[in-house]
Amino acid sequence: MDLRIQRSVVSNLRTRPQAVEVGPFVAGFDAGTDSPFVNYATPQPGAAITAADVRALIEAFEQAGRKPRLEYVTSSSPGLESLLLAAGFTVEARQEYLICTPQTLNAPPVPSDVILAEARTDPDRADLAAATNEAFGAPAEASDGDVARIRRTQDGGGIALLARAADGERAGGGQAMTPQDRLSEIGGIGVREPFRRRGLGGAITAEIARLLFARGVEIAWLEAGGEDSWRVYERVGFAPAGRRLYISR
Structure with a gap:
């Protein structure tokens, strides 16, 4: 693997x-x-x-x-x-990556007042970028470059999923990279503070994996940034499979 x-x-x-x-x-x-x-x-x-x-x-x-x-x-x-x-160079982090297959995926329910849908327009892509930027502690805004990167990922077969509240307020989202060799990396899963602790992060992750598998991907993989996210990913069917290194100068 x-x-x-x-x-x-x-x-x-x-x-x-x-x-x-x-x-x-x-x-x-x-x-x-x-x-x-x-x-x-x-x-x-x-x-x-x-x-x-x-x-x-x-x-x-x-x-x-x-x-x-x-x-x-x-x-x-x-x-x-x-x-x-x-x-x-200095080591930034050593992390385990986790994998999920169609057989192990365990999709939780989506919160009843949230809608998950792929970002199909540039305004949707901007909302996705802004929501996840805010979720990770960055300014809640999206640049033209953010939108272009999301569009390019989708053009290559990747996924960009936006979570909105029923009233249209952006709640969070995530992406999956262009599949290679029937594998795709899921990343950037972010949920804004008002929508946390309701299972939305797991629901977003599972829906992205489901969409990947429906398009022929065999394995979805990701990395967890901490114990909380690790537990979320394990609950939806991801399991540890190997180690990765992040290192910079």
């Missing part, structure tokens, strides 16, 4: 508008944002990597005006971390 997940991450980065191959690495840059969570690199699994390759990767980030950063499944490049630490 580790190898399959890492290959899907590589494939997704290659679909970026500014994808750059740097030796054994693939980097994805986005001119619309300098966020390190959007601009990052990953190694091709099993590739031989040297200190010179790491230096070349740093130079590519510097030329792009972005912070050098990587995300990857640790078992896919077991010697890479020591090379990165020697080049001045």
